Amino acid sequence: MIRYIRWCAYFCALLLVALLVNVGRVQVWEAAGYGANPANKRPAIERYAEPRGDITVDGRPVTGSRDSRQLLRYERTYKNGPLYAPVTGFASQTYGTSFLERAEDPVLSGTDPGLSAFPLWYELSRGRPGGGDAATTIRANMQLAAYTGLAGKRGAVAAVEPATGKILALVSSPSYDPAVLSGTGPKVKEAWEKLNADPAKPMLNRALRETYPPGSTFKIVTAAAALDAGVVTDVDAPTETPDPYPLPGTSTLLPNAGTGCADASMADAVQWSCNTVMAKIGVQVGLRGMTEAARRFGFNDAGLRVPAWVSRSNFDTDMSPDQLALSSIGQFNTKATPLQMAMVAAAVANGGELKAPYLVDRTTQDDGDPVRRADQRSLGRAMTPLTAMRMQELMVKVVEHGTGRNAAIPGAVVGGKTGTAQHGVGNAGTPYAWFISWAKPEGGRPPAVAVAVVVEDASAVRGDISGNGAAAPIARAVMEAALSAR
Known part of the structure; x- marks a missing residue:
């Protein structure tokens, strides 16, 4: 037994x-x-069982959480949603996350190991700390100035601090309210379908994800390349450029929008935006020199993160001389995001050094204890200090005596460059109006801000002067907001 x-x-x-x-x-x-x-469903239930951490601007949250009393308990809420949508993105229980909501999701959702001194304890207990916060570099008054200036027109504004790379304003228009995508159910699905079907593309972040022909604003890159390469040693010397200018190897004549560009100096060509002179100078610099100069300014970099990814700005590396001439004035296949063109202005303002742009200053635990702080990085020198000084002088003349007078600010030193970018089949599309600029208080203080503005549906004026009419006033409002905070 x-x-x-x-x-x-x-x-x-x-x-x-x-x-x-x-x-x-x-x-x-x-x-x-x-x-x-x-x-x-357990991961989703756990994910939304606690309030999400906040994204803040000037120390104040522009996001929040609402108890829906549903299975997926906490839904995302937004304060001034359309104003900050290009910064925050959306956090949807149905469609996931975008922009900062995605890039900083581990911190905001409470899954980042840095949120706890004992992350192993949460692994063993199957719990998690409260969601942390992400403090942005955005300035509320500058963001509002850019958003108000665009007034619903299709376009974008990007503003950065030249000395640090902090993104101070990031606006895309028209915008949308991310709150309509937060929860679940037929209303959220209907809102998603409506936003994606809208021909104005309100969910497209034009400041970071759309690339445009930069038009004459790219002449700043060409002029800097010419000075660094020694192609131009005297900015006031005549360039012996005919008007119109025959594109090399072709019978095509490149005209100017205005008069007085025949045999103009490079200084006059920047001040009055002469296509002929800058196209010829780009050809003289050569493909290799222009490609390298564009790379130093940030073009052709597919790895830029702010921390959300940024579309690659393009300058072709294989072109015929006539194509190089057009590319040197921001046409042909040259494309840039508004952030990229703000980086061009920032490099000039910062003595030639280009700082990596970034949007999150620091992340913290829910009680305010630090998790990570942003590291300022240099992307290298876009030009020599001497070239930067000369380019600053040329850009100031554009605002004081040239095509960018609408950007002038009493009591401040402002440098700028207008641009009108042709596009469409046979250049039949309404031109894009551009303006890039930087500003500093009088008295030798460092530049406070560098700005890029593009307006897609500006008045169809054929010439760089339209950048002065449509885009420069918006840039001026943003620069005034930056200077008022100092």
Whole structure:
């Protein structure tokens, strides 16, 4: 009898071991598979069981959380949603996240290991700390000035601090309210479909993700390349450029929008935006020199993150001389984001050094204790200090005596460059109006801000002067807001 009891005990022990092995298999080896199974609602329930951390501007939250009392409990809310949508993006229980909501999701959702001194404890207890906060570099008054200036017109504004790379304003218009995408159900689905079907593309972040022909604003890059390469040693010397200018190797004549560009100096060409002179100078610099100069300013960099990814701005590396001439005045295949053109202005303002732009100053725990602080990085020198000084002088003349007078600010030194970018089949599309600029208080203080503005549906004026009419006043409002904070 004892023997049968012993065998029964062995069998029960074997069953217990098999049970433990199976539990280990499910909880260790197959846990990831079960966790990723679409039928498993636990990760989603846990994700929205607690309020999400906030994104802040000037120390004040522009996001929040609302208790929906549903299975996915906390929904995202937004303050001034359309104003800050290009910064925050959306956090949707149905459609995921975008922009800062995505880039800083581990901190905001409470899953970042840096949120706790004992992250292993949360692993063992299957809990998590409260969501942390992400403090942006955005200035509320500058953001509002840019948004108000665009007034619903299609376009974008990017403003950066030249000495640090901080993004001070980031506006895309028309915009949308991310709150309409926060929850679940038919209303959210309807809002998503409506936004994606809108021909104005309100969910497109034009400041970071759209690339435009930069038009004559790119002449700043060409002029800097010419000075650095020694192609131009005297900015006031005549360039012996005919008007119109025959594109090399072709019978096509490149005209100017205005008069007085025949044999103009490079200084006059920047001041009055002469296509002929700058196209010829670009050809003289050569493909290699122009390609390298564009790269130093940030073109052709597909890895730029702020921390959301930024579309690659393009300057072709394989072109014929006539194509190079057009590319040197911001046409042909040359494309740039508004942030990229703000970086061009910032490099000039910062003595030639280009700082990496960034949007998040620091992340913190829910009680305010620091998690990470942004590191300021240099992307290298876009031009020599001497060239930067000369370019500053040329850009100031554009505002004081040239095509950018609408950007002038009493009591401040302002440098700028207008641009009108042709596009469409046969250049039939309404030109894009551009203005890039920088500003500093009088008295030798460092530049406070560099700005780029593009307006897609500006008045269809064929000439760089339209950048002065449509885009320069917006840039001036943003620069005034930056200077008022100093």
